[in-house]
Amino acid sequence: MSENGKQAPDGRQLNISQLIAETIGIEMERDPGIVFLGEDIGYSGGTFGASRDLFRRFGEWRVRDTPISEMGFAGMAVGLAMSGWRPLVEIMFVDFIGVCLEPVYNAIAKNRYMSGGHVAMPVTIRAAGGCIGVAAQHSQTLWGMLAHLPGLKVVAPSNPLDYRGLLAASIESEDPVIVIEHKDAYLRKTTEFPFGTEVPRGRYTVELGKANVVRRGGDLTLATLSTMVEKSLAAADVLHAEGVGVEVIDLRTVVPLDDATVTDSVARTGRLLVVDEDYLSFGLSGELVSRVVENLGPSAVKGVSRLANPDLPIPAALSLEREVIPNEARILSAARAIVGSG
Amino acid sequence: MSKVPTLLDRYRLMVTMRAFEEACAQGIPTGELRGELHLADGQEAVAAGMVGALRSDDWMVSTHRGHQHAIAKGVPLEEMMAEVYERVTGLSRGKGGHVHLFDMERRFSVTGIVGSSLPVALGHAYACRLDDSDSIAVGITGDGGTNTGQFHETMNMAAIWKLPLVILVENNHYAISVPAEEVIAGRGIAERAEAYGAWGRRVDGTDVEEVAAAFAEAVRHARGGSGPALLEAVCFRFRGHYEGDIDHYRKSVVKRRMREEGDPLAIVRHRLLERGEVDEAVIAGVEGEARDRIRDILQKVREAPGPDAAEAFRDVFAEVSA
Numbered sequence: 165m166s167e168n169g170k171q172a173p174d175g176r177q178l179n180i181s182q183l184i185a186e187t188i189g190i191e192m193e194r195d196p197g198i199v200f201l202g203e204d205i206g207y208s209g210g211t212f213g214a215s216r217d218l219f220r221r222f223g224e225w226r227v228r229d230t231p232i233s234e235m236g237f238a239g240m241a242v243g244l245a246m247s248g249w250r251p252l253v254e255i256m257f258v259d260f261i262g263v264c265l266e267p268v269y270n271a272i273a274k275n276r277y278m279s280g281g282h283v284a285m286p287v288t289i290r291a292a293g294g295c296i297g298v299a300a301q302h303s304q305t306l307w308g309m310l311a312h313l314p315g316l317k318v319v320a321p322s323n324p325l326d327y328r329g330l331l332a333a334s335i336e337s338e339d340p341v342i343v344i345e346h347k348d349a350y351l352r353k354t355t356e357f358p359f360g361t362e363v364p365r366g367r368y369t370v371e372l373g374k375a376n377v378v379r380r381g382g383d384l385t386l387a388t389l390s391t392m393v394e395k396s397l398a399a400a401d402v403l404h405a406e407g408v409g410v411e412v413i414d415l416r417t418v419v420p421l422d423d424a425t426v427t428d429s430v431a432r433t434g435r436l437l438v439v440d441e442d443y444l445s446f447g448l449s450g451e452l453v454s455r456v457v458e459n460l461g462p463s464a465v466k467g468v469s470r471l472a473n474p475d476l477p478i479p480a481a482l483s484l485e486r487e488v489i490p491n492e493a494r495i496l497s498a499a500r501a502i503v504g505s506g
Numbered sequence: 507m508s509k510v511p512t513l514l515d516r517y518r519l520m521v522t523m524r525a526f527e528e529a530c531a532q533g534i535p536t537g538e539l540r541g542e543l544h545l546a547d548g549q550e551a552v553a554a555g556m557v558g559a560l561r562s563d564d565w566m567v568s569t570h571r572g573h574q575h576a577i578a579k580g581v582p583l584e585e586m587m588a589e590v591y592e593r594v595t596g597l598s599r600g601k602g603g604h605v606h607l608f609d610m611e612r613r614f615s616v617t618g619i620v621g622s623s624l625p626v627a628l629g630h631a632y633a634c635r636l637d638d639s640d641s642i643a644v645g646i647t648g649d650g651g652t653n654t655g656q657f658h659e660t661m662n663m664a665a666i667w668k669l670p671l672v673i674l675v676e677n678n679h680y681a682i683s684v685p686a687e688e689v690i691a692g693r694g695i696a697e698r699a700e701a702y703g704a705w706g707r708r709v710d711g712t713d714v715e716e717v718a719a720a721f722a723e724a725v726r727h728a729r730g731g732s733g734p735a736l737l738e739a740v741c742f743r744f745r746g747h748y749e750g751d752i753d754h755y756r757k758s759v760v761k762r763r764m765r766e767e768g769d770p771l772a773i774v775r776h777r778l779l780e781r782g783e784v785d786e787a788v789i790a791g792v793e794g795e796a797r798d799r800i801r802d803i804l805q806k807v808r809e810a811p812g813p814d815a816a817e818a819f820r821d822v823f824a825e826v827s828a
Contacts, residue, residue, distance in 0.1 A: 199636060225636055231666070236625045236659030243567065243629020243643070246615060249636065251629075270619055271626065279608035280598035281821040283615070315822055338824035372825075 176365075180327055181213035181350040183363065184290075187328045188215060188252065190367050191335045192222055198335065199244060200227045201237045202254030202290075211256050212292060212350040238264035241287045242271045250286045252335060258291035258306050258344055272340045273315030287340045290331070293320075294346040294391060294441060295489050299480040305390070308440075308447025310342050311418040317341040317372055318418040321349075322393035323360030326416060329370030336369060346391045358397050373420030377429070381409030384503055385429040387452055388439040389415040392490060396439050399495040408503050418448055423455040430456050434466040435502050439490050444472040469502045471495060510558045514784060516714050517774045518792050519557060520550040523574040524771060525800035526583065530573065530590050530604070532804065534749050538591060541750025543604055544571040548712075548744035551770035552676050553578040555717025555739070556644070559725040565613045565630035565643040567623040570605045571676075571743075572616045575646055579614045581607070584803045593810040600813040601821070621654025623647055624673060628660045631669035631728075642670040642728045650681030652695050664734035665702040671734040672724045676711065678743040683755040699736040711739030712770045715777075742768045 178186070192198045200218065206229035209216035219227045230237045234255060241251035255261050261268060268289070275283045293305040311318045317339055321327045327349070334341035355361050359378055378393060379400050388396045393414045400410035411429050415422060430436045436456055438449040449470035457465055471490045479485055511519075527547050533539035546553070553574035560566070560579070568575040576586055581597070589596030590604040597609055605618035613630075617623050627645025634641045651657055652675055664671040675695050679686050692698065699706025705727045709720040717739055724735035742764040746753035753761070778784050 199632075231659070231662060233655075233659035233663060235656050236628065236663055239622055239625020239656060239660075240629035240632060240663070243565070243626040243631075244633050244636075245629075246610065246626070247565070247630050247633030247637070249633055266619055266622060267625065271617060271622065275608070275615075276824065277821045278598060278602040278606040279610075279615075279821075280596075280601050280817075282598065282610055283608050284824065317823070 177353050177355065178363070179351050179353050180324065180345075181210065182216070183324060183327055183354060184214040184331065184345065185210070185216045185218060187331050189218055189221060191332055192218065192226065194367065195250060197248065198226070198250045198252055200252045200254070201230055201240065203230055203232055203256050205229060205254050210254070212347065214290070214345070214350065215254070234260055234264035235267065239267040239271070242267055242275065242285070245285050245287050246283060250335070251288070253287065253289045255289055255291040257302050258293040259301050259304050261291060261306065261310070269313045269316070273313055277315060284338055285340045286338050288334045288337070289340070289342045291342065291344055292347045292350075293344040294348055295478060295485055296347045297482045297485055300477040303478040303485070305344060305442040307344055307418045308442045311421075311448065312446075315340065316419060319343045319372060319416065320390040320418065321345065321416065322390050322414050323357045324354035324363045325360035326370055326376075328363055329368050330372065330416060332367060333369035333372050337372065341372070344390070348391050358394055370416070372417050373422055374416065375422035375425040376414040376416055377411065377425065378414050379410065379412040381411040381433070383409045383433055384435045384437060384499055385411045385413065385426060385433045386437045386439060386499065387413045387415055387426045389418070390441060392439045392441055395490065395492050396495055398492050399499060402496055403499055408499070410499060421452065421455070423452060423459065426452060427456050427459040430465060431460060434464070435468070436465065437469045437471065437498055437502055439495055439498075440470070440472040441489055442472060443475050444470060445475050447472070467502045467505055469498050471498045513715065513774060513778060514788070514792065516554045516557065516718070517771070517778060517789070518796065519554045519577065520714065520771050520774065521793050521796040522583075522800065523550045523553060523577050525796050526573055526577065526587065529587065529800050529804040531749065533591060541748055543590075543749045544747065545745050545749065546571045546574045546743070548742040548764065548769065549676055549678060550574060551714035551717050551773075552674070552711045552739040552741055555714050555721050556674070558718060559722040560644065561641070563613065563639070563641045565627065565641065566646070567627040567630065567643070568607070568614070568616045568646045569620070569623055569648060569651070570616070570618045571648070572607060572646070573604070576607055576609070576614055580612050581609045581614050583800070584806060585609075587803055588807045588810055591807050592812060593807055594813045594817070595807070595810040599817055601817065621647060621651040621656040624651070624656050624660040627671060627673075628664055628669065631664060631671040632667070634670050635667070640670075640729055642672060642725060644672045644674055646674045646676065648681065649675060649677040649679065649686040649690065649695060651675070652698065653681070653689060661698070661702045661704060661734060661736070665704050668731060668733040670728040670731070672721070672728050673734060673736045674721070675736065675738045677738050677740045680743065680747070680756070682747045694738070696736060696738040702734070704733055705735040707736070708738040708740065711741030712768045712773060714770060714774055741770070
């Protein structure tokens with residue numbers, strides 16, 4: 165964590181959406197070149213409250229309530245960036261990024277490359293992802309799909325300290341970054357999280373591409389991100405009581421993917437379980453397993469396993485959603501299976 | 507260009523544009539370039555009509571058929587042709603190619619996706635307001651682009667925020683192979699401006715003087731703070747949509763007639779002589795100079811090396827973690 169005017173935590177009871185809004189405010193104060201675009205970010209202060217008060221503070225030209233025109237305002241970000249501004253774009257639900265994927269993956273992601281390095285695209289896209297019982301079109305995480313496209317950095321924070329630090333680093337980055345915030349986090353108090361609860365009031369950044377080993381253990385490496393970190397920690401507690409040491413790694417970013425930290429861990433534990441709320445196939449879990457096996461060689465690995473959404477659209481009924489998404493019980497089963505198998 | 511160009515100035519530009527496109531076409535039979543090359547022969551009056559009204563601090567976002575617009579914006583010919591020919595001396599060192607031209611010094615860029623140029627131009631126009639400058643942005647698209655969501659979203663946002671944006675539509679009658687009149691609802695493209703309370707006009711896009719007058723008015727409107735202007739220039743695309751296009755969807759009699767009656771270069775040449783402003787020798791001199799200049803550029807481009815292999819691995823990110 166790099167510090168810059170850091171102040172001590174002050175015991176405030178912020179929730180994550182307030183923390184995000186405050187972070188954006190700090191960044192917009194610091195850099196007058198940041199312009200914030202999105203639906204319902206102005207008058208309403210954000211569908212999830214993550215832009216509250218910014219419209220009043222920075223005015224309509226820097227905090228712009230857009231029409232429901234994702235293609236239009238995502239493309240606007242391209243022109244703004246080429247004109248020397250730093251656009252921050254909110255896509256209300258990451259599921260909606262399909263509406264404007266064209267400017268995102270053809271221009272925001274590729275303009276630096278296609279211009280031979282002459283064009284900078286310091287664009288940050290924030291979007292809400294993850295399951296909270298809102299069915300197939302408003303529950304996806306999609307970080308695997310976005311990570312597949314060259315030129316985009318992809319971030320998914322798990323805890324209060326990272327919600328501020330990774331967002332600040334994303335906004336500051338010269339590269340395009342998509343930050344996928346979990347809907348389950350927005351209304352939770354910072355103090356309710358299992359770690360990262362001490363959030364400095366001042367500005368700091370958390371470097372993109374550095375995984376965080378949040379629990380040490382010698383028998384199994386469990387790599388995950390976003391809200392699954394908390395569920396994995398709970399499972400690790402249970403396994404600890406059973407005499408199984410689980411090393412839990414919060415990946416923090418999908419691109420860059422810190423496979424080095426995971427590889428170092430698996431070199432000691434010999435076993436890797438990837439827990440991912442995203443779809444199973446062609447995504448983060450397969451990519452990470454492949455890299456670790458490539459890095460260590462298959463003979464150095466006693467077992468690998470993946471737990472993710474088994475390629476199903478997310479059903480509306482909460483009872484069915486629970487069947488589809490990893491939870492503590494299924495993490496326990498998967499961990500026991502891989503540890504027991506050798 | 508600070509002063510208003512004369513008709514001879516515009517003719518010089520137009521013959522340069524035609525010669526540039528012909529030099530690009532030379533790369534096809536030799537195998538230097540593939541068929542994915544969109545040339546704009548026949549549309550010179552639209553591009554050349556923009557010169558004079560635009561300033562160097564105005565922005566332009568163009569299309570897959572964008573060489574002529576780039577020439578109008580002052581993009582250096584040699585660097586651009588080198589990019590078309592994918593040489594290391596090109597604007598992007600050969601990594602953009604002909605449909606991804608970027609020249610930030612001249613405030614010019616291209617996107618190869620139909621319709622997507624317009625929201626980018628909208629972003630430039632928004633930045634002009636944020637910067638509190640009197641620069642404007644020009645977003646160019648074709649008739650086909652006016653059926654995209656981006657066109658309508660851009661018109662709407664530019665109008666509600668009164669942004670300094672000119673949308674220039676080159677209506678060359680065909681969205682690749684589909685006749686524009688079969689796929690555009692309503693009275694026409696220019697009339698779509700009315701729905702957004704915007705300035706709208708249609709001109710003969712084969713007549714550079716008509717285009718120049720209307721474009722200057724559109725720019726005055728946008729620069730004056732009255733919101734977006736939509737200018738439709740009706741023109742002909744002499745070649746196929748791309749260089750591999752067999753172009754069987756247009757009758758040969760129609761193609762012959764458009765070259766005979768709708769060639770913007772012939773129209774200007776005739777007018778210059780008719781007005782007695784210059785004689786045949788001056789015109790021949792201008793044509794010869796442009797041809798020689800482009801021939802020399804093509805030769806230099808052909809002598810330039812392609813990018814080295816390492817170039818493929820650069821410029822994905824500005825910041826690469828160790």
